[in-house]
Amino acid sequence: MSTLDWIIFIVAAVVFVITGLSILYNMIKGHHKTRLTDKFVWGLNIQIFYALSSFGTGLMVVMSAIILIVGNEFPFKILQAGNSIALACILAGVIQMGIDLGKPARAIKVLLGGKFNSPLTIDFIALTVLMILSIIFIVGMGAASLAAMKVWAYLTILISVLCMSTHTLLxxxxxxxxxxxxxxxxxxxxxxxxxxxxxxxxxxxxxxxxxxxxxxxxxxxxxxxxxxxxxxxxxxxxxxxxxxxxxxxxxxxxxxxxxxxxxxxxxxxxxxxxxxxxxxxxxxxxxxxxxxxxxxxxxxxxxxxxxxxxxxxxxYVPSMTEIGYLLFSIAMIAVIPYGVFLIGFGA
Amino acid sequence: MKFGMLIDLRKCVGCFACTIACKAEKGTPTGINYNKVKKYEVGTYPSVKLKHIPMPCMHCDNPSCMEVCPTGATQKHETGVVTVDANECIGCKACMIACPYESRQFLWEIKPYYEGQERTPFEVYKQKDFQEGTVVKCNGCLERIQEGLEPSCVQTCITGARIFGDLDDPNSEISRLIASSGAVPFQPELGTEPSVYYIF
CATH class of the missing domain: 1.20.120 (Four Helix Bundle (Hemerythrin (Met), subunit A))
Incomplete structure (x- = not known):
């Protein structure tokens, strides 16, 4: 990595840790420092969740299309970097949604509730599957055959578009x-x-x-x-x-x-x-x-x-706490791809 | 039995007794009001009138809030009343977005009514089942209905503008009044099939 890359990574990591601690605190204690009201029940955090999941799902659709069109000819490293960014965007988005819950510790009930006609349940499952798909690509697709990559692409397109449509349903x-x-x-x-x-x-x-x-x-x-x-x-x-x-x-x-x-x-x-x-x-x-x-x-x-x-x-004007959450997401989007690179998957 | 309520707006004088009765019955925390009465104006100046429309939960037959709830915290009771289980609610607020009647509120924080003082014993007792970070709403005074009583907003209405009864029974007072007066639900076109009817 170049000096500039290191600077970006270190600054992002520091912001990530500081804002992450405040998020952890708020996830445990519940969120009272927002400017949300009974009229504005969703604010900046859900906006950013929508935006980041839009970036992530969109990128995954594009990468799937590239695999289906040009197959193995497209540089694997770019697709790997793309997947790490998509993973970072989706994960950062999911955390934004998690922070917005009144009872974040109960989030697992979304899966246990078995309400599969609820857009939120569909969204939760789709985003989880997409994160798993991107991790599979980053870690395990380096030596994969074209057929395996195509199967990955078919699945990714379906789940990504499902996720996008859910954001209309909500x-x-x-x-x-x-x-x-x-x-x-x-x-x-x-x-x-x-x-x-x-x-x-x-x-x-x-x-x-x-x-x-x-x-x-x-x-x-x-x-x-x-x-x-x-x-x-x-x-x-x-x-x-x-x-x-x-x-x-x-x-x-x-x-x-x-x-x-x-x-x-x-x-x-x-x-x-x-x-x-x-x-x-x-x-x-x-x-x-x-x-x-x-x-x-x-x-x-x-x-x-x-x-x-x-x-x-x-x-509705977002509070400093909500802006802090936004900084966390931005930092995460820098930390995860650089982290993937540092660990060596991108080398 | 199917929960039903008829509100005769011609009789409503906007006294807010139903709002207060509800707060006293349910002991709702500060900022939470299950029984809103909205004010609105009709006519054009100088011939204008201030009118009131009580907007409780409509306890819909096809409640959109229940459909979107990801955990099953929102349920429809056998009496037709729509309830929220505070222990199951994750506070996602999807139901608040879905409800077309503003019937749901988020319990951001339980604060004492009197600033600088502890919560009164009444507040502590009444608010024991409330949980911060969850969505709350009118439960149609289910515990009263099960005892054969009317919801407190109906019981307290000074003009008798609210009628409570069984919509499944064609001979009940409410069914007969709905049939004879041409009462209609609020925004029936939304397809939520509300159980609260209005005479405008």
Missing amino acids: VASRFESGFRSNSFFSAETLVCSIWSGMAIMILLSSGNPLTGVFVQLLLVLSAAGLITGFSSVIVSKLGKSEIHTHKKVFILLSAITFIILVIGDLAGIKQGGLVVLACLLTLAAVIVEKASSVIVIQQRPVIPAPFSNLDPKER
């Missing part, structure tokens, strides 16, 4: 019927996952001959993100619903990403600063979309007008 009840609903919400969730996964893959595979193809696919996915976002605004307009700032920011980021990638494509740019910028904007757009699908939907009154017209208007 908040589906907050979308109203008819024109007031956002019929493009599921599409947005799916697109954002694969789009962010592709962006991470481009950042990982810099210099690979296939990166140019990935960048073009990113262009296609940014168009899908832009248009599904735009369509949901049209649906809101038809239903005379409020179009909130997060949705506008998402569309703006998608549009800028699309334009950057079109300019890059016309100029024949397949890597470098412009592509990195497009990838980072993609990740930012997905995080904003998750704020939109987790937090903003809770701003709307649950009880319809006129019965809710006199309800107090609440706003």
